[in-house]
Amino acid sequence: MKAQIKICRDCGQPLTKDEIALNKKLISPDVQQFQCLNCMSESFDCSVLDLKIKIDEFKEQGCTLFI
Ligand SMILES: [Zn+2]
Numbered sequence: 762m763k764a765q766i767k768i769c770r771d772c773g774q775p776l777t778k779d780e781i782a783l784n785k786k787l788i789s790p791d792v793q794q795f796q797c798l799n800c801m802s803e804s805f806d807c808s809v810l811d812l813k814i815k816i817d818e819f820k821e822q823g824c825t826l827f828i
Pocket of ligand 1: 769770771772773774796797798799800801
């Protein structure tokens with residue numbers, strides 16, 4: 762079976778594992794439509810750097826979504 766590539770619902774860019782995990786973490790574990798960091802930063806009205814820091818924080822906390 763072919764692995765499904767997730768793309769950003771707004772710009773169509775392929776998403777990294779970290780981006781997908783962050784969508785699940787910030788929106789819902791069952792989220793069906795994902796956004797890349799650029800589009801997420803607009804939705805959340807923050808910077809891409811803020812989101813990257815969040816990803817690092819969640820990793821440090823040992824969040825299983827980011828493994
Ligand atoms: Zn995007």
